[in-house]
Amino acid sequence: xxxxxxxxxxxxxxxxxxxxxxxxxxxxxxxxxxxxxxxxxxxxxxxxxxxxxxxxxxxxxxxxxxxxxxxxxxxxxxxxxxxxxxxxxxxxxxxxxxxxxxxxxxxxxxxxxxxxxxxxxxxxxxxxxxxxxxxxxxxxxxxxxxxxxxxxxxxxxxxxxxxxxxxxxxxxxxxxxxxxxxxxxxxxxxxxxxxxxxxxxxxxxxxxxxxxxxxxxxxxxxxxxxxxxxxxxxxxxxxxxxxxxxxxxxxxxxxxxxxxxxxxxxxxxxxxxxxxxxxxxxxxxxxxxxxxxxxxxxxxxxxxxxxxxxxxxxxxxxxxxxxxxxxxxxxxxxxxxxxxxxx
Amino acid sequence: xxxxxxxxxxxxxxxxxxxxxxxxxxxxxxxxxxxxxxxxxxxxxxxxxxxxxxxxxxxxxxxxxxxxxxxxxxxxxxxxxxxxxxxxxxxxxxxxxxxxxxxxxxxxxxxxxxxxxxxxxxxxxxxxxxxxxxxxxxxxxxxxxxxxxxxxxxxxxxxxxxxxxxxxxxxxxxxxxxxxxxxxxxxxxxxxxxxxxxxxxxxxxxxxxxxxxxxxxxxxxxxxxxxxxxxxxxxxxxxxxxxxxxxxxxxxxxxxxxxxxxxxxxxxxxxxxxxxxxxxxxxxxxxxxxxxxxxxxxxxxxxxxxxxxxxxxxxxxxxxxxxxxxxxxxxxxxxxxxxxxxxxxxxxxxxxxxxxxxxxxxxxxxxxxxxxxxxxxxxxxxxxxxxxxxxxxxxxxxxxxxxxxxxxxxxxxxxxxxxxxxxxxxxxxxxxxxxxxxxxxxxxxxxxxxxxxxxxxxxxxxxxxxxxxxxxxxxxxxxxxxxxxxxxxxxxxxxxxxxxxxxxxxxxxxxxxxxxxxxxxxxxxxxxxxxxxxxxxxxxxxxxxxxxxxxxxxxxxxxxxxxxxxxxxxxxxxxxxxxxxxxxxxxxxxxxxxxxxxxxxxxxxxxxxxxxxxxxxxxxxxxxxxxx
Numbered sequence: 001x002x003x004x005x006x007x008x009x010x011x012x013x014x015x016x017x018x019x020x021x022x023x024x025x026x027x028x029x030x031x032x033x034x035x036x037x038x039x040x041x042x043x044x045x046x047x048x049x050x051x052x053x054x055x056x057x058x059x060x061x062x063x064x065x066x067x068x069x070x071x072x073x074x075x076x077x078x079x080x081x082x083x084x085x086x087x088x089x090x091x092x093x094x095x096x097x098x099x100x101x102x103x104x105x106x107x108x109x110x111x112x113x114x115x116x117x118x119x120x121x122x123x124x125x126x127x128x129x130x131x132x133x134x135x136x137x138x139x140x141x142x143x144x145x146x147x148x149x150x151x152x153x154x155x156x157x158x159x160x161x162x163x164x165x166x167x168x169x170x171x172x173x174x175x176x177x178x179x180x181x182x183x184x185x186x187x188x189x190x191x192x193x194x195x196x197x198x199x200x201x202x203x204x205x206x207x208x209x210x211x212x213x214x215x216x217x218x219x220x221x222x223x224x225x226x227x228x229x230x231x232x233x234x235x236x237x238x239x240x241x242x243x244x245x246x247x248x249x250x251x252x253x254x255x256x257x258x259x260x261x262x263x264x265x266x267x268x269x270x271x272x273x274x275x276x277x278x279x280x281x282x283x284x285x286x287x288x289x290x291x292x293x294x295x296x297x298x299x300x301x302x303x304x305x306x307x308x309x310x311x312x313x314x315x316x317x318x319x320x321x322x323x324x325x326x327x328x329x330x331x332x333x334x335x336x337x338x339x340x341x342x343x
Numbered sequence: 344x345x346x347x348x349x350x351x352x353x354x355x356x357x358x359x360x361x362x363x364x365x366x367x368x369x370x371x372x373x374x375x376x377x378x379x380x381x382x383x384x385x386x387x388x389x390x391x392x393x394x395x396x397x398x399x400x401x402x403x404x405x406x407x408x409x410x411x412x413x414x415x416x417x418x419x420x421x422x423x424x425x426x427x428x429x430x431x432x433x434x435x436x437x438x439x440x441x442x443x444x445x446x447x448x449x450x451x452x453x454x455x456x457x458x459x460x461x462x463x464x465x466x467x468x469x470x471x472x473x474x475x476x477x478x479x480x481x482x483x484x485x486x487x488x489x490x491x492x493x494x495x496x497x498x499x500x501x502x503x504x505x506x507x508x509x510x511x512x513x514x515x516x517x518x519x520x521x522x523x524x525x526x527x528x529x530x531x532x533x534x535x536x537x538x539x540x541x542x543x544x545x546x547x548x549x550x551x552x553x554x555x556x557x558x559x560x561x562x563x564x565x566x567x568x569x570x571x572x573x574x575x576x577x578x579x580x581x582x583x584x585x586x587x588x589x590x591x592x593x594x595x596x597x598x599x600x601x602x603x604x605x606x607x608x609x610x611x612x613x614x615x616x617x618x619x620x621x622x623x624x625x626x627x628x629x630x631x632x633x634x635x636x637x638x639x640x641x642x643x644x645x646x647x648x649x650x651x652x653x654x655x656x657x658x659x660x661x662x663x664x665x666x667x668x669x670x671x672x673x674x675x676x677x678x679x680x681x682x683x684x685x686x687x688x689x690x691x692x693x694x695x696x697x698x699x700x701x702x703x704x705x706x707x708x709x710x711x712x713x714x715x716x717x718x719x720x721x722x723x724x725x726x727x728x729x730x731x732x733x734x735x736x737x738x739x740x741x742x743x744x745x746x747x748x749x750x751x752x753x754x755x756x757x758x759x760x761x762x763x764x765x766x767x768x769x770x771x772x773x774x775x776x777x778x779x780x781x782x783x784x785x786x787x788x789x790x791x792x793x794x795x796x797x798x799x800x801x802x803x804x805x806x807x808x809x810x811x812x813x814x815x816x817x818x819x820x821x822x823x824x825x826x827x828x829x830x831x832x833x834x835x836x837x838x839x840x841x842x843x844x845x846x847x848x849x850x851x852x853x854x855x856x857x858x859x860x861x862x863x864x865x866x867x868x869x870x871x872x873x874x875x876x877x878x879x880x881x882x883x884x885x886x887x888x889x890x891x892x893x894x895x896x897x898x899x900x901x902x903x904x905x906x907x908x909x910x911x912x913x914x915x916x917x918x919x920x921x922x923x924x925x926x927x928x929x930x931x932x933x934x935x936x937x938x939x940x941x942x943x944x945x946x947x948x949x950x951x952x953x954x955x956x957x958x959x960x961x962x963x964x965x966x967x968x969x970x971x
Binding site (some may be wrong): 002003010017021024025028037038039041042044045046048051052056060063064067068071072073080081083087090091093094097098101102104105106108112113114115118119121122123124125126129133134137138141143145148149151152153155156164171172183192194195196199201221233236238240242243245246247248249251252253254258277278279281284285287288289290291292293294296302318341342 | 416433434435437496507508512514515518521522548608609610611612614616620621622624625630646658659660662663664665667689690691698699701702705706709712713716717719720722723724725726727728729734737740742744745748749751752755756757758760761763764765800801802803804806810813814817821822826828829831832834835836837840841842843844846867870888910917919920921922927929937
């Protein structure tokens with residue numbers, strides 16, 4: 001039934017378009033306008049540009065202002081404040097250029113629409129103008145680049161010695177978290193040690209791994225530097241914590257890192273956003289397969305004292321499963337090459 | 344040079360006679376070596392792929408805008424890719440996104456745009472009988488066709504087409520265990536792309552050779568229309584960058600099928616550890632983007648070239664800053680090779696590299712800005728005629744500004760941390776590269792349709808098509824900026840899993856509705872295109888009163904383009920509204936000596952030189968006559 005209705009609708013639409021098309025063709029032949037250089041449509045199009053400028057300009061300002069709180073996520077990290085200000089400075093600069101160029105682009109068609117008695121101005125070049133608008137954008141861009149570069153250098157500088165280390169490992173389709181335990185040193189891992197009970201592939205012959213512990217959430221202290229050590233177990237993933245303005249790919253075979261200082265606890269954020277359910281989230285931003293859109297992990301930012309308490313209470317891998325300490329002293333044999341099958 | 348052109352002319356002249364009598368369907372429409380027909384083949388194939396690519400995007404926009412809607416009515420088409428509730432399978436969603444990207448970037452905006460207009464316009468605008476090698480040109484089309492057939496087949500195989508995003512990053516694209524599309528679908532993708540690259544290279548070598556060697560008398564590089572400059576530089580970029588994609592694909596094939604570890608290391612998947620160690624997925628990204636970024640300009644430059652020509656013609660004004668335009672394009676060409684890693688700021692590569700590429704990337708904004716200012720100045724105090732081609736060109740400039748400015752955010756690595764792989768990026772490149780190039784393609788079709796088919800497209804339908812598409816494109820992509828600023832990641836099947844971005848249901852519905860309307864509006868164009876081909880108003884020889892050489896050919900140019908001698912060229916292509924001239928245009932074939940009233944002082948000096956050339960030409964003519 002639906003199919004039939006849609007079919008009829010399409011047919012109707014097509015026949016209407018056909019009729020309009022034929023009528024206007026005939027009319028233009030009768031009027032002889034098909035022989036003119038510019039017909040009345042020229043004026044209509046010129047006016048349309050002005051209308052377009054006004055209407056979409058209004059829509060843009062209206063929506064940008066009305067929805068500001070919705071699309072501008074609250075920021076909760078120290079470097080995020082800097083990158084946000086860079087973002088809005090760039091927005092101001094490009095916004096001005098956007099407006100000026102578009103006003104000109106849409107007013108010129110109206111102002112200089114075809115008139116039979118007028119001749120266009122023969123104006124092939126002007127080196128002075130060319131130089132001005134090469135150099136001015138150059139200077140403005142240099143300013144933006146340098147401020148961006150300073151921020152980028154700070155963000156990507158080595159983490160402070162006292163940073164709290166958290167390992168985040170991506171796999172299809174989840175994030176797994178490992179803390180270094182009391183010694184503050186993560187134990188070695190080897191992907192060949194991975195198994196159902198040792199999803200991180202931790203090498204428990206390494207003494208540093210004895211006190212490593214997992215956590216269902218990423219718990220971090222407010223106001224202190226945190227270092228995410230990021231890796232992936234199967235394909236590429238990317239750790240993205242939007243409120244922290246943090247993003248870094250997780251790459252199999254190549255550990256990556258990102259350090260930052262969270263500035264607001266989850267509780268503070270709940271007050272600020274007025275949302276009692278608020279949680280900091282980690283999403284995956286590198287396409288990784290079927291469940292790409294559902295790789296979520298919660299970050300919980302707490303006061304440092306609370307963090308210390310929580311940290312001390314956690315049970316290590318080995319405490320939870322003493323068998324881990326005994327088995328797998330050697331990496332098990334890897335699977336045979338099976339890539340050629342089915343390709 | 345003069346002897347070469349004589350010989351060339353003789354051969355072509357005989358060809359011409361042959362073709363008048365012996366052309367059959369196969370040699371005329373299928374295995375043709377006539378550049379004009381090959382251009383049309385590329386165009387029609389490109390249109391076919393644009394419909395497919397656009398339709399795929401409508402499918403995933405339905406999922407994004409109306410997540411609860413049952414797509415049951417599409418079951419005859421999608422079959423097993425719908426679950427019982429009539430919802431799209433998440434894996435197939437990724438396949439749709441991947442194929443949409445691949446098809447649009449390579450098949451529509453590379454082959455459909457460069458393939459069509461480089462082939463069609465280069466010989467016509469430089470004054471040549473045909474491409475340097477008609478046979479290679481034919482081969483170029485048929486490699487593209489073959490590539491298309493393979494890609495088309497991959498849409499229908501049980502495990503689905505490639506699904507790792509159009510960038511097909513390994514390990515996802517290397518491991519069948521990771522996603523079903525990385526099985527046979529990915530193999531077909533790689534084979535199809537290899538054929539496509541062969542096609543691009545065959546075409547590119549031809550374009551470069553033709554522009555360098557076969558320009559008519561007087562057509563110096565400083566008198567080339569900007570379209571030709573754009574096609575020429577595009578071909579150079581393609582020739583230098585596409586082979587790197589072959590290398591990337593070859594290593595990927597080795598990793599997939601022969602157990603090497605170029606891109607694979609330390610992988611544990613589906614309960615087993617793979618033996619590969621030592622490879623680097625980031626290596627693939629470097630190789631891919633070494634093509635991938637220049638590819639953006641491969642797509643964009645021809646559109647900018649077409650726009651320059653259309654805007655100058657319909658403003659009845661010379662393009663402002665002809666030399667600056669060429670220098671900008673040269674700058675873009677060179678810089679396009681050294682900015683690739685700005686796609687990889689957060690890929691885990693050395694942050695120092697990020698700094699370098701941020702500097703280089705923002706430099707490329709300067710020539711782009713110059714181009715925009717020059718377009719604006721060309722419009723200033725013009726006498727603007729809004730043909731559909733002109734409207735689409737103005738639309739292109741608008742998209743180029745909107746999308747170009749957001750590039751300044753993304754090229755800044757500090758800001759890119761937040762925006763990378765979000766909808767902000769989607770909005771950015773769909774405007775600056777997708778829509779802008781698409782508008783360039785449409786402007787080209789509307790402008791050169793009379794030369795292609797000897798008939799006019801209907802202007803009113805063109806206006807309706809333009810306004811629906813122009814408004815539609817903005818309604819689709821502008822809202823995506825907001826979604827992107829909010830941080831929503833791209834390639835997500837569903838919007839509801841995350842608290843931080845689930846408030847955009849209404850906006851997404853709006854975007855999807857706009858996308859459907861915009862897609863539907865393209866059928867107006869399709870109708871106009873095919874109907875006008877047979878029933879359109881007969882075109883005059885120079886309907887836009889343009890200066891370039893293609894309008895000096897007969898209404899239906901045969902193989903060889905000009906029935907007699909190839910006309911010589913005496914001036915640059917932008918003598919519009921020259922003070923003193925009777926008409927507001929002076930074609931390139933009009934000698935300076937014939938227009939003493941409008942010559943500029945330095946042109947008056949060239950008149951003597953010109954006389955000599957004309958004398959020489961007359962001798963050639965006599966020599967030819969005596970042979971017959």
